Amino acid sequence: MQFWIIQGLNSLSLGGLLFLLSSGFSLIFGLMRLANLTHGAFFMLGTYLAATALRSIDGLNIWVTALGAGAAVAAIGGLFERLVLTRLKGNPLGQVLVTLGMSFIISDACLMIWGGDSIPVPTPQNLQAPTRLFGFVFPTYRLVLVGLAIVAAILLYFLLERTRLGAMIRAGVDDRQMARAVGIPVANLFTIVFCLGAGIAGAAGVLGGPILSAYPGLDADMLPLALIVVILGGIGSLLGAFVGSFIIGFIYTFGTALFPELAYIILFLPMIFVIAFRPQGLFGRVGA
């Protein structure tokens, strides 16, 4: 029974991480029509930054690190968006290719700076002791992670649904031309959303550190998961990213635990199912 509980919690925490990762991806895709292949690398960069920061600076808080790394990654993302992506307006293929190129650059830079070995990220001290609930033992940090994902989802929801910025973003996602026509500064919005997406990915990398560790290839492991979440949940849909993340979190965790060799095929199946019967994803809009 303990096994199922633990795997269940692992699924939830992975789902939470995936949500943080893919919400940014989905927003960027929805607004900018850009499949940001750098997203996995942004995540990994956050993890590496956390690994170094938390091991060298005594008493540094993981939450502060998450914010700091998030900001750093957001800044890198913003520079990239302004200097490279804006030059490729109207060239969606080119945009995708440069994000791919950028992901190679970042991942190789990480390899250069941090070497080829896996670097564990310490779990925050006050969360190291396990929690006892209903007679079962839970790793505390993972519980906190799930909570954080829910908080983030709520914050993002409020941002999109209740703020002026959010309204502008939604308008841009629905109809870019029209948004421009009514005076919404779409170009600036693009930069903001890209930075937001990158920053959340970087912060997610920090938060995922204690569970995943920083290692070369983390980006290549995370990116397809984010892709599958977005394909499943629908592009531009926050709810889709939320639901999809947890579905994938469960499938991946239980799949790897029960059938380690076939875990990838098991991931594959819901994606094929969704593409075959509902190509816009569970919550996406037709023709998105």
Add this chain to the structure above:
Amino acid sequence: MTAPSEYALEVANLKKAFGGLTVTQDVSLTVRPGERRLIIGPNGAGKTTLFNQISGDLRPNSGTIRLFNADITYLPPYRRAHRGLSRTYQIITLFADDTLEHNVSLGMLGLRPSRWQMWRPMASYADIKTEARRALDAVGLLHLADHPISDIAYGERRRVELAVALAQQPRVLLLDEPLAGLSNTERATVKSLIASIPRETTLIMIEHDMDTALDLAETVTLLNYGRVIVDGQRDAVIADERTREVYLGA
């Protein structure tokens, strides 16, 4: 069972809505073989949406479309072409870097089994080549056959559009604003071309500019806000009160 229909095209109770906006409301019309029908109406009346449903680019929410008594309502566009439906577009959709001849040849290939051929070079189909040139000659453009589309004038491109559609010898031809954007001379040329299309092809035209297109029409359908307002012989529709209302806004 109803008696076999003598209509070339029969649209019955067609409805199309985009979200909250109903663009086609309960539209019915019948076109007899060989007829020359003009569909008119102000901007936003739903003329092109109607065409798109007839050609298969859009799916109606309800209603039926029959082509020579066959139900084509949900057939994909390419199947409709094989049943003799052809159309031209408001925006020219020719292949700009290819020659006029290639454009017409490609158009003709669409209905032939040889379109699946993967080894003979396209250029070697002598019969297609000859027919394509004949089609270009029929619209007076044979002398430009080897020029790329990008080289020729807008009015000439319209004529190529027409040649491509006619090369398939369609049973029903939908012309979407065939006279749009043409100068007076170009307009006269294209009009006489349309007038010379054989009776084996039933013509249905959308035109925004009533004055120019009217003499090509035998029957007229007036649309407004997605509904059929008036429908009948040309002179009767022109004289009708409701037509004046729609265009002058009562």
Add this chain to the structure above:
Amino acid sequence: MKWVGAALLGGSLLLPPFLAGDFYINLASQILIAAIFALSLNLLVGFGGMTSLGHASYLGVAAYMSALLTSRYGFDHGTAALISISGTIAMAAFFGVIALRASGLGFLMITLALSQVLWGLAYRMSNVTNGDNGVTGLTRPAPFGISLDNPVAFYWFSLIVATVAFLMMMIFVSSAFGSSLKGVRDQPRRMAALGFNPWLIRWITFIYAGFWGGVSGLLYVYYHKYIHPSSLSITSSAEALLGVIAGGSSALGGPAVGAALVLLLKNYASAYIERWNMLLGLVFLFIVLVMPAGIVPGFSRLITGRGAPR
């Protein structure tokens, strides 16, 4: 003028075995393999207008199947090749049905996701694929009893296959089907209205591209006598895509030139720089920002003075 250039190029392809040492002959063989791979991708990208980031799937699957069938199950090379290619074609057909539910970026993402799934499988299913160790101890085939173990013999073999590949793709592209493919790329709605079935045209092309990708995979595994999951990675697909874009996707031969350049860069760069991926990324940025149409169309324009060839 075009024919002179082609003749010169063709002639130069015959030279390596006579002029160069083993290292360069081997390099030339690798270039031919990369060229076939890139040309097969270009059927999708340049002629079909479908950008795929998962083309390494076909190279990898064919390579792995041949490797495992010959080394572990005792098949002879001829039969193994047939089975591998059939398997690759079947997989391309399956993947095509899934990927073609979308177009543009959706298509790209699906091809990427599918390819990554295969890559993950290659790593994880270690008792089948040997995981990170790869499959070693492979042999090269000996068609008609001629051994391909020495570089010169292998080069001639690759050259023959590459020439056949190139000619068949050229025939494909100039055929009626090829014209319909290009038409669907440029004006899918118009083509449908003319009676062409866009989905079927794309799907057939997808399978054909997968077929040649598989052929390049066989040559790949014969050459290296080794196959590793990294051949199924995004990097592998990206290198081919870079070759296509750098060389120019509108000309038939462009991707071959691009693939050659990417391979040469990789070879020479790795002597001086450890970080190939970073260089690859920078080259991507450079090409997309500075030379979006690629190198070959640029040259062609210089020679003929006209626009890009079709």
